[in-house]
Amino acid sequence: MKLNDLHTSLSNLQEKLTRFSFDELSAKEADKFRNALNSFKSLLEDKNTMQGNLNNLCTANNNLVSKTTLEEKQQTLQSLLVTAANKEINVPLNGILKFSEKLLKSNLTMEQERIVKEIQASSNNILTVSKDIIDYTGNDAIGTNECTTIKFHNIVKDVLFLCNALILNKSLKLNYTATNTIPNDLIGDPSKLSQILLNLVGNAVQTTQKGEILVVSKLIEETNDKVFIEFTVTDTSFGISDDKLDSVFDFYSQDNSSLGLGLNVAKQLIESIDGTISVSSKVDTGTKFTFILPFKKPEEPTRASLSKGIADIQVLIFEDNKLNQKLIELKLKKWNCKTFITDNCNVGLEILENNPIDIILMDLRMPGKNGDVIAEEIRKNNDLRVKNTPIIAVTADHDIRTSTEFNISNFTEFLLKPYTSDELLSTLLEQIENNANMETLTSNHINDKGDVPKINLTPVLNECMGDIGMLQELIRLFKNNALEFIGKAIVHIRNEDYEGLKFSTHKIKAGLKMMKTEALHDTVLQIENAIKDDIDVKHLNFLYNCFVEEYPIIDQQLDDELLRLAQEA
Secondary structure (H helix, E strand, O other): OOHHHHHHHHHHHHHHHOOOOOOOOOHHHHHHHHHHHHHHHHHHHHHHHHHHHHHHHHHHHHOOOOHHHHHHHHHHHHHHHHHHHHHHHHHHHHHHHHHHHHHHOOOOOHHHHHHHHHHHHHHHHHHHHHHHHHHHHOHHHHHOOOOEEEEHHHHHHHHHHHHHHOOOOOOEEEEEEEOOOOOOEEEEOHHHHHHHHHHHHHHHHHHOOOEEEEEEEEEEEEOOOEEEEEEEEEOOOOOOOHHHHOOOOOOOOOOOOOOOHHHHHHHHHHHHOOOEEEEEEEOOOEEEEEEEEEEEOOOOOOHHHHHHHHOOOEEEEEOOOHHHHHHHHHHHHHOOOEEEEEOOHHHHHHHHHHOOOOEEEEEOOOOOOOHHHHHHHHHOOOOHHHHOOOEEEEEOOOOHHHOOOOOOOOOOEEEEOOOOHHHHHHHHHHHHHHHHHHHHHHHOOOOOOOOOOOOOOHHHHHHOOOOHHHHHHHHHHHHHHHHHHHHHHHHHHHOOOHHHHHHHHHHHHHHHHHOOOHHHHHHHHHHHHHOOOOOOHHHHHHHHHHHHHHHHHHHHHHHHHHHHHHHHO
């Protein structure tokens, strides 16, 4: 990827920054941020000039000196590039990333947030190219493979997002397709996969003026422990003539297309992980790079390894069938769980109040009171720990989710009889993970008694210049916004309108922070995080319910605090 293209991309971002508000930074910090961008832009200009001069030198020397002499000169060039990458490129870029990260944590408009994310994307992109230079000159780096579990589709989409940010020409489009047979969890080197794609797609962006760059990935072979994935990167560039195709991967290749270092690095990286690459092209039509990469399959977790995730948890079981009681107790004890079993509502509630129960398994059809009635009583308990305990409904009614016989709103999950040990284990693991999320959510603002800490509006009153009337108006507006959020958020969740939900959380976040309502603010941040990755609708509903349950407490605290401040005035 050529430095002048990165320079162009940075200039484009710099132009957008002229419309950007730096109010969230101090004047000194804002100047540092702008200076970091300007310094790096100047650096790119110097490096671009140096690269051009060195390219011309290499071309001239190619006809006069031996290949050995040329290699010595280029080794010197490589050493200079590594020094520049380490000291002169990475340092200012890390400064840019530092300030942009601070901006993202402040109250930005949606347009400002988009611009800052573009800055981060391009900066990270340039850092990756800088790393390519270091990797190229350090054979140890290319020869060493990192084997770790990766999210294949996530990595590919992230890289293509970065490449798309480099496309300044509106007449050029970048598209991606993948077969659904490619598993998302694979074992490989995430850094090398990213660099390979970045170099090849970046080359296509550099050489293609208009039309389309199409990236396709598909599974072409599968063994017991490996999968082989074929990638094609097809562009609508001017193409490469037949007499130059054989040398496109050479370090010494310097034709009019200025393919440069990227293709050579990509080829070395591909071959270092036992992959292959080829190229085909037609002048005035386009070029197609095809490469195949092997990935290992992750080992399927055994039941024994999975059961470690629920070891030592405490499970309360409402079950009246003696045989079922023995079976489930046997399974849970084998997984080192502590169990409490009863068929009596009052006994079960007493156990729940006096023991740190992690999960409840509730048979729906019970003598005396059905499971849904007991679940409703649990949800009405005054102790937040008790009322928020996950309740799994255990039933043979396979249409339970649409049932009108039972009130199922108080259950967090359903386990259908007859269930296997694996189904029970996976359900328990899922609930433990969700319960951990709840503990993380509440640990910073719920005390040992299950109470939300008192709100202190004195700092807000000071911002209002001591005007109680102004504070009262702010509280009124805040309550209106909170109620609007409660109404709109549930509609967005039900309609799977996650863009609308993101906008609603962005709109209310600043007000929650200003009014010192940390409990609600943390909940909204959790909702924001939940819609960034793979979306779990049940978890979103759980977070929404946390907000709804906490809001009346906050509402009353605001009124009490306003009264206190008015009396002291």
